[in-house]
Amino acid sequence: MNDDIIKIQGLSKHYHGQKVLDNIDLNIVRGEFLTLLGPSGCGKTTLLRLISGFENPDSGTVIINGHDVAGIPPHQRHVNTVFQSFALFPHLNVFENIAFGLRCQNISTPEINSRVREALRMVKLSELSQRKPHQLSGGQQQRVAIARAVVNQPLVLLLDEPLSSLDYGLRKNMQIELKQLQRQLGITFIFVTHDQEEALSMSDRIAVVQAGRIEQIGAPREIYEEPINLRVAQFIGQVNIFDTDIIEINDKALKVRIEGRELDLENRRGFRADQHIYTLIRPEDIKVWDETEVTDTHNMLPATVEQVIYKGSTVDLMIRLPSGRLIAATEFFDEDDDTLDYERGEKVWVEWYPGWEVLLPHE
Amino acid sequence: MNSDRLFTRFAIGINAAWLTLFALVPIILILIVSFLKPDPNFFVLMHFSPRSYLTLINPIYLKVFARSLLLALITAGCCLCIGYPFAFILAQLKTRFKPLLLLLVIIPFWTSSLLRSYAMVILLEAHGILNSFLLRWHIISQPLHLLYTNTAVLIGLVYCLLPFMILPLYANIEKLDLRLIEAARDLGASHLQAFGKVIIPLTLPGIISGTVLVLLPAMTLFYIPDLLGGAKSLLLGNLIQMQFLYTGNWPQGSAVSIALTVLMSLLLLLYLRLIPKAQRSQPL
Ligand SMILES: Nc1ncnc2c1ncn2[C@@H]1O[C@H](COP(=O)(O)OP(=O)(O)OP(=O)(O)O)[C@@H](O)[C@H]1O
Ligand SMILES: [Mg+2]
Numbered sequence: 069m070n071d072d073i074i075k076i077q078g079l080s081k082h083y084h085g086q087k088v089l090d091n092i093d094l095n096i097v098r099g100e101f102l103t104l105l106g107p108s109g110c111g112k113t114t115l116l117r118l119i120s121g122f123e124n125p126d127s128g129t130v131i132i133n134g135h136d137v138a139g140i141p142p143h144q145r146h147v148n149t150v151f152q153s154f155a156l157f158p159h160l161n162v163f164e165n166i167a168f169g170l171r172c173q174n175i176s177t178p179e180i181n182s183r184v185r186e187a188l189r190m191v192k193l194s195e196l197s198q199r200k201p202h203q204l205s206g207g208q209q210q211r212v213a214i215a216r217a218v219v220n221q222p223l224v225l226l227l228d229e230p231l232s233s234l235d236y237g238l239r240k241n242m243q244i245e246l247k248q249l250q251r252q253l254g255i256t257f258i259f260v261t262h263d264q265e266e267a268l269s270m271s272d273r274i275a276v277v278q279a280g281r282i283e284q285i286g287a288p289r290e291i292y293e294e295p296i297n298l299r300v301a302q303f304i305g306q307v308n309i310f311d312t313d314i315i316e317i318n319d320k321a322l323k324v325r326i327e328g329r330e331l332d333l334e335n336r337r338g339f340r341a342d343q344h345i346y347t348l349i350r351p352e353d354i355k356v357w358d359e360t361e362v363t364d365t366h367n368m369l370p371a372t373v374e375q376v377i378y379k380g381s382t383v384d385l386m387i388r389l390p391s392g393r394l395i396a397a398t399e400f401f402d403e404d405d406d407t408l409d410y411e412r413g414e415k416v417w418v419e420w421y422p423g424w425e426v427l428l429p430h431e
Numbered sequence: 432m433n434s435d436r437l438f439t440r441f442a443i444g445i446n447a448a449w450l451t452l453f454a455l456v457p458i459i460l461i462l463i464v465s466f467l468k469p470d471p472n473f474f475v476l477m478h479f480s481p482r483s484y485l486t487l488i489n490p491i492y493l494k495v496f497a498r499s500l501l502l503a504l505i506t507a508g509c510c511l512c513i514g515y516p517f518a519f520i521l522a523q524l525k526t527r528f529k530p531l532l533l534l535l536v537i538i539p540f541w542t543s544s545l546l547r548s549y550a551m552v553i554l555l556e557a558h559g560i561l562n563s564f565l566l567r568w569h570i571i572s573q574p575l576h577l578l579y580t581n582t583a584v585l586i587g588l589v590y591c592l593l594p595f596m597i598l599p600l601y602a603n604i605e606k607l608d609l610r611l612i613e614a615a616r617d618l619g620a621s622h623l624q625a626f627g628k629v630i631i632p633l634t635l636p637g638i639i640s641g642t643v644l645v646l647l648p649a650m651t652l653f654y655i656p657d658l659l660g661g662a663k664s665l666l667l668g669n670l671i672q673m674q675f676l677y678t679g680n681w682p683q684g685s686a687v688s689i690a691l692t693v694l695m696s697l698l699l700l701l702y703l704r705l706i707p708k709a710q711r712s713q714p715l
Contacts, residue, residue: 169618
């Protein structure tokens, strides 16, 4: 596709003999909001630094807007970064911070003024343009950092955990504002976070990075509902994992044994008989029935309620299976069932909506 | 809590006493002496007289002053040119030898600068170490005439005062947030632009402190021009020294000292004016 603004091929990077990025392939579509999601130390910042030109790869290529950027210094890459620490210039006021990039090019003063004023308006800081960075709140500094980058109209904006130093409420606001800004500007965003909720709610696509490799890349829903392996599934959201034996198999259906009970599942991945697989099921996909509510216990597992955590709109349950395993379930209040009064020690039956489980082979 | 406050008061008290005794009292004494009349036999006559100050306008004094200032400025400039890269590299080093290197900068403080000036004489003499070395390696064919020239004085001053430039610069550059330089580069600044627009402004306090710390001694160190410049090189420091030791004109020497102090105070005041508070103590 020619609409890829960045193409990364076979990118590897070592520090002191330790592999930090391992053969990364990644295409980033023009105008998309791509999130790099992964635990601390998995190489997200390193990947951004390779794109922005602050580090050189050991092997592999980075192509930005059709040009191989090997050897091109950071200031000529038309890529701007919003740093986690903001890195605002303490000796310059807000206006001059934002104007910095423009002043480095030969742009006329009137144009600089109008573009900076426009950027200030965009991040709602017009009133504070004469303040120094240390006279601003964290959220305001954040906005200056963003304005300072986007005013240069970069091909790609790299954001390295830009929200992680903000408190919860501000963070939620900035998430919405960032997303709006990205739509409005149409600039490609590469956003780094280790907060999966943030990634799910903001991104067009998520790349799950682990130990220097991209495990899976796809739309948030795809990543959440169809994780391709256990590591991705466990990193994104809570998940219950069952060891599963296949007893009988045909094109459409599986008969499996989970926790000593036989269940019927859909066969979607072409498994073989006698294969050991994992069944993954998210807490919110689990239904918990009171013993008295059920007559047909086919495809259900017996269990005992161990803990009840009331969360306002949901109730989180910890449920113990006869084998002694604990699983998590989240029940939603809805019109049909507004009671949801589970008690500790209560005997229940557990099931899930057929087909909502994810089946993965042993690796 | 209480003993803490007691200690604070005690510490402040000691400091205040020290400064009063060894800084304020001498200055007041000099100030008083500068307004008295000279007496060759008994140091001073207890008669008020502004004559010493009026003499300062004498073209000879002005010339010496101008020469001293020029030499001091050149010294400060040289110290800055050598000291800045030195301090920068030192501050950015990531080896465990860093404290050792810093120590090497400070060690010269431990020997009397008078001794070190004599060492410079041996180094710069016609048959001194430098010339022998250059001759041996056929870099020059005739010994250089260095000793007893202005160049020798300059070399001596720079050598002596370099640590005063390096230390404040080092302290400032060490605090410099390198991520700011990356941010500048990221925003499209070349190395040169990043240097001019970010590094220089952020290390300006260090540059100014270093310059002030070098300027003042450079104007008054009398033994360096004495030893290295010979009789030709009369500077402000020599002038003051002469007034006190040889001509016995204490009021005149005091007046020159006071004039110099006032000038330096004005420079400091200018510095405090020029650099906004926020920048003197850089917040993160
Ligand atoms: N300059 C460096 N020298 C040596 N090792 C480094 C360097 N930079 C990063 N590393 C190592 O590379 C690995 C990946 O670092 P990176 O900063 O890319 O992680 P990250 O995914 O951004 O983590 P975080 O979420 O904590 O910011 C880490 O193990 C880190 O220790
Ligand atoms: Mg990082």
